[in-house]
Amino acid sequence: MNNKAKVSFVQALKKSALGFISMSPMLLGVIGLVAIIQTYVTPDMIRSVFGKGLFIDTLSGTFTGAIFSGNPAVSYLVGGELLEEGVSLYAVTAFILSWVTLGFVQLPAESEALGFRFTLYRNLLSLITTIVVSIATVATIGIIK
């Protein structure tokens, strides 16, 4: 690689770093909110949302998962516990899926980076996709078994 090319890569790196730094207040704000939710909302509070019938539980699973954002392993752990407590697999699937695909706390950051219109449509479509994928997964497993 010649000297000119090297300089251009350094410039690309600098531009990329500046772009990232310009988003840092938004990212730090989202991380701050995630930390508040992780500290203030306990697994017991999550469990209390369920146990109200298959359909409501699936919707609750989707919305509860969407509120959280963090290590997906935690969603498996809580999801496993919910299953043991008799919560339907539909609700648990929706919960672990929306945990990683939706994120109410990151909506301002997504809107700032990718635009309000895109954020609105994507999150609405993700909400629908999550419910459909959850139902299809559990139904398919039922058919295979």
Next chain:
Amino acid sequence: MKLQFKGAKFFILVVFVYLVLFFINSEKTAAALQQGSSIVLKLLPIFLAVIVLTAVINYFLRPQQIVKHFGKESGMLGWLYALFGGIISHGPMYAWYPMLQDMKNHGLREGLIATFLYARAIKLPLLPLMVDYFGLMFTTVLSVYILGGAYLQGRFMEYILCLKHKSKRDL
């Protein structure tokens, strides 16, 4: 390039929320602050990786090439790149927003962004843990549906945006 901070008002609002919560429950709020710091530390390598990856993409792919691989003419390969990228990407969704914003400004299709973000539901390093909790059949079936859902979501996104664009043009 001039540095312009985005989301400063949102950040100040979150600081305000912390201040209010501190007066309500100082112990828990301090724990939240500590948790936030540990999240930032954990994410630093991912942030660095995203910065380097954005630079690599900008350096090796000129805007015309980004349009060719990820733009309107990208075809099936574009969808496959988005699905594959989503599966192998690590960290939380918001860590990827700066890179996606940059690529979008260079011509990345919005449908591919939606597909990439939904395909991130498949977490390769966590698959063994998922199998352990929910079984191999559940993990396999769910992963297949996630990929299908991610692709369809991207297609729907483009369809909706196309309709919006059309109705704006007709007005």
